Amino acid sequence: MDSKSYQDHFFKKAKIAGYRSRSAFKLIQLNNKYKFLKNNINILDVGSFPGGWCQVVKEKIKGGKILGIDKKKIEEIKGVKFLTGDFLDEKSKSNIINYFNSNIDVILSDMAPNTTGNKSLDCIRTNQLCLDILEFSKEKLSKKGVVVSKLFMGEEFEEIKIKAKKNFKKIHFFKPDSSRDESRETYIHCSELST
Numbered sequence: 001m002d003s004k005s006y007q008d009h010f011f012k013k014a015k016i017a018g019y020r021s022r023s024a025f026k027l028i029q030l031n032n033k034y035k036f037l038k039n040n041i042n043i044l045d046v047g048s049f050p051g052g053w054c055q056v057v058k059e060k061i062k063g064g065k066i067l068g069i070d071k072k073k074i075e076e077i078k079g080v081k082f083l084t085g086d087f088l089d090e091k092s093k094s095n096i097i098n099y100f101n102s103n104i105d106v107i108l109s110d111m112a113p114n115t116t117g118n119k120s121l122d123c124i125r126t127n128q129l130c131l132d133i134l135e136f137s138k139e140k141l142s143k144k145g146v147v148v149s150k151l152f153m154g155e156e157f158e159e160i161k162i163k164a165k166k167n168f169k170k171i172h173f174f175k176p177d178s179s180r181d182e183s184r185e186t187y188i189h190c191s192e193l194s195t
């Protein structure tokens, strides 16, 4: 399937399923593989606009708290709390911490900066966001928690791998089928925080 047909395929599939984004299928595939969406857990979804991942989370789990944050305002989803703000701001981080009032069980990030057209710059900026998520997770994730974050295959890949290995006992990389073959996008799944 060429890139356009591929995008159309998942666009139609998302529309039929009632998801706000094609990305919803990436989270479904990630969860099929690693099974981190469980009942009664606290979940943070960073870079959640327009809300496809939060729709999937809400569908899959009962109980616990679900918080989504994005720079863009997100249309309401029943049972999901949204914050509008830049995750990198300390204020946003303290709003997140105050909302959960305890450690977080699952941290998801599909964050991607606005594309500039310059592939290496976009790659560096996306990977910097991934490193920031790993740093935040080290502080705020519960001991048996899980982090899933988008990254791009590029120069910073090794740095991400080293940081993840330092902080977690188990790390895996997975590219869902719903992520275009030619895209350098992939996802890291980290579990079991190191002490």
Ligand SMILES: C[S@@+](CC[C@H](N)C(=O)[O-])C[C@H]1O[C@@H](n2cnc3c(N)ncnc32)[C@H](O)[C@@H]1O
Pocket: 020, 021, 023, 024, 046, 047, 048, 049, 050, 051, 052, 053, 054, 069, 070, 071, 072, 085, 086, 087, 088, 110, 111, 112, 113, 114, 129
């Ligand atoms: C690929 S979209 C996420 C799609 C989402 N997972 C879904 O299924 O609907 C990436 C999002 O990351 C957000 N983003 C990028 N940098 C951010 C930051 N520093 N803080 C918060 N959101 C950010 C963008 O605004 C964008 O909406």
